[in-house]
Amino acid sequence: MRSPARPPPDVARAIAERDRSRGLLIALEGPEGSGKTTQRRLLRTWLESEGHEVVSSRWASSPVVKPLIRARKRLRSLSVEEYSLLHAVDFRHRIETTILPALWAGKTVIADRYLFTALARDAARGLDVDWLLHLYVPLLWPDLVVYFALDPRASSRRVAATRAPRFYEAGQDVTGLADPVVSYRQFISRVIAEYENLSLIFQFVKVNADQVVYRQHQQVRQLVQKAVRRPWTEFSPEAVSEWLIRHPDLAG
Amino acid sequence: MADPTPRPGRLIALDGSRGRDVVADAEALAARLRARGRDCGISRWDASGVFGDLLLADRDELDIGPRTLTLLYAADLMFRLKWEIRPALAEGKVVIAAPYLNTAVAVGVAVGLPDTWVREVLRFAEAPEIGVLARERKPHKGWRAHPARGYAEFCVALLDAAPPGLARRKGRRRAVAWLRAEAESAGAPPGRKTLESL
Numbered sequence: 514m515r516s517p518a519r520p521p522p523d524v525a526r527a528i529a530e531r532d533r534s535r536g537l538l539i540a541l542e543g544p545e546g547s548g549k550t551t552q553r554r555l556l557r558t559w560l561e562s563e564g565h566e567v568v569s570s571r572w573a574s575s576p577v578v579k580p581l582i583r584a585r586k587r588l589r590s591l592s593v594e595e596y597s598l599l600h601a602v603d604f605r606h607r608i609e610t611t612i613l614p615a616l617w618a619g620k621t622v623i624a625d626r627y628l629f630t631a632l633a634r635d636a637a638r639g640l641d642v643d644w645l646l647h648l649y650v651p652l653l654w655p656d657l658v659v660y661f662a663l664d665p666r667a668s669s670r671r672v673a674a675t676r677a678p679r680f681y682e683a684g685q686d687v688t689g690l691a692d693p694v695v696s697y698r699q700f701i702s703r704v705i706a707e708y709e710n711l712s713l714i715f716q717f718v719k720v721n722a723d724q725v726v727y728r729q730h731q732q733v734r735q736l737v738q739k740a741v742r743r744p745w746t747e748f749s750p751e752a753v754s755e756w757l758i759r760h761p762d763l764a765g
Numbered sequence: 766m767a768d769p770t771p772r773p774g775r776l777i778a779l780d781g782s783r784g785r786d787v788v789a790d791a792e793a794l795a796a797r798l799r800a801r802g803r804d805c806g807i808s809r810w811d812a813s814g815v816f817g818d819l820l821l822a823d824r825d826e827l828d829i830g831p832r833t834l835t836l837l838y839a840a841d842l843m844f845r846l847k848w849e850i851r852p853a854l855a856e857g858k859v860v861i862a863a864p865y866l867n868t869a870v871a872v873g874v875a876v877g878l879p880d881t882w883v884r885e886v887l888r889f890a891e892a893p894e895i896g897v898l899a900r901e902r903k904p905h906k907g908w909r910a911h912p913a914r915g916y917a918e919f920c921v922a923l924l925d926a927a928p929p930g931l932a933r934r935k936g937r938r939r940a941v942a943w944l945r946a947e948a949e950s951a952g953a954p955p956g957r958k959t960l961e962s963l
Contacts, residue, residue, distance in 0.1 A: 576822060576827070577819065577822075577827060577829065577833065577837075578815075578837075580818070581815060581818060592843060592844075592847050594843045594889050595840055595843045595844060595847070598836055598839050598840035598843060599840050601836050602833055602836045602837050602840060605830070605832050605833045605836060606829065606830075606833050609828065609829075609830050609833065610828050644885070644888060644889070647882065647885040647886060648836065648886060650882060755830070755832075756830070759830060
């Protein structure tokens with residue numbers, strides 16, 4: 514789904530020029546327990562050792578809604594749509610304040626979960642994917658999406674090994690099951706099924722998350738080394754130009 | 766003796782470009798309906814407190830764009846639907862949602878968003894039975910940055926891309942024009958006949 518709208522000529526020119534020096538956007542996706550955070554840390558350390566400036570962006574970390582999401586989750590008072598909308602706010606705000614500024618400055622951005630997390634989880638909660646996609650329009654396409662594939666049973670086992678899944682993480686708001694582990698197992702199966710659909714549409718690169726950590730990291734390194742930028746002018750013109758129009762000092 | 770067949774709840778949307786006008790008209794309408802014996806309530810903007818919470822943060826550091834604000838409006842509206850509007854309608858009350866959908870679209874259009882996108886984001890909300898436009902006081906004046914007064918004023922206060930002066934007048938004019946065009950396309954004068962039937 515590429516953005517159809519075209520930016521004004523001067524903005525388009527600035528975007529095209531910046532495309533040559535901008536940073537790489539890498540999204541890490543996968544179910545809970547698939548080792549994304551470990552791989553993000555390893556990848557960051559490696560990239561920094563190679564001389565890259567790296568910025569990490571984590572899911573639900575925007576100061577605009579982070580306290581609200583945490584408080585409402587604790588109260589278990591979020592409807593399915595509210596849950597989805599508040600995460601869309603978080604994502605949009607991070608795109609505009611963290612991710613795009615860093616990419617523009619030539620830094621590599623590692624997103625520990627990207628919008629696909631929302632699409633998979635919220636679709637698994639029964640929301641219409643078409644509506645969900647609209648929440649994230651205009652899309653800022655990542656250059657590389659690494660999907661750490663894990664089957665539902667392994668994900669459940671890994672999560673339950675250290676703690677009980679949290680209420681929304683376990684999907685108890687939609688399964689209605691009292692046991693978080695049982696609910697998680699059921700819910701994560703739906704989430705993974707949605708991820709599998711998305712992986713085809715958005716060209717995820719799969720890494721088997723059942724492998725040892727080091728082997729996965731080697732694979733991630735190779736993928737990043739070979740990664741090619743998806744030209745903003747072709748894939749994400751509207752997302753970048755909207756942001757740039759609000760920051761005319763950067764457009765030069 | 767209790768009425769064995771309670772009247773169904775009814776949803777009235779009251780939209781406008783200025784928070785103060787919307788509030789004043791909603792209160793006047795509610796008073797009229799109550800005087801006629803209807804059990805009536807007002808669902809207001811920021812019932813969830815999500816916008817109020819933002820005011821506690823350092824605004825210079827927030828750097829919020831129009832799409833983020835629209836998504837916040839949608840989240841707040843969902844909260845209002847879940848906790849205020851739908852329960853009241855289920856009890857047979859008249860609910861004045863002030864503001865409702867059209868205010869968000871009009872403000873979105875004024876700050877440069879496609880109305881199709883805003884409508885799509887808000888499509889989870891049920892259509893109101895009756896749509897009413899707030900009387901626009903001082904329509905020649907621009908929006909002022911009074912974040913507690915209403916959604917438009919909040920947006921003006923937070924959007925650093927909204928310069929003072931002309932753009933605020935132009936923005937408000939654009940919002941008012943959109944609201945009027947929308948009301949006309951829905952049949953003029955908006956909702957008046959059906960309001961009398963309540």
